[in-house]
Amino acid sequence: EAAVTQSPRSKVAVTGGKVTLSCHQTNNHDYMYWYRQDTGHGLRLIHYSYVADSTEKGDIPDGYKASRPSQENFSLILELASLSQTAVYFCASSDMGTDYTFGSGTRLLVI
């Protein structure tokens, strides 16, 4: 079954440390996205990618980097984690139309 799989499911990171969130999709979708969800707010777009080896900035890219080494894989990197980056992070993939598939999320706590 086509899916979007995120790892880890949850993580505790130390302020100033490096964090890498991984996403793998089997939908054969060209487009992949990273969003963050904060309590009481809608999801916000961090980075996205149209094709392997290329990434684009979303609405809130500061403090985050992204990497798309293949069509199936899309990573979100926090080089220097900060307290404000505590959130739930969702990866998604889509086709050219309206078909979006979301992962189950990664709960990140920065202490």
Added chain:
Amino acid sequence: KTQVEQSPQSLVVRQGENCVLQCNYSVTPDNHLRWFKQDTGKGLVSLTVLVHENDKTSNGRYSATLDKDAKHSTLHITATLLDDTATYICVVGDRGSALGRLHFGAGTQLIVIP
């Protein structure tokens, strides 16, 4: 500025009752609107997508309407079950292709009690 507003923020209903969730938006252009269900600690699962002016969709006990003139959508849940307890998120896409952006509402938290 929030472009997708959902109401109510939270809602408690008894099992078997019907409920209606509202979504008002200011996104332009409004290519499509999708309702997602998010169980606590889980990802977003699509319930339905509306594309055309005055679209109406039905998916089991879930039905939705879209009024593009009013930039308003409703999600109706009939004969609620305990498993309907979740957050329901309204999302508006501003273009048909993935080149567009998705605009997310903050969600309506529905709690179904016995």
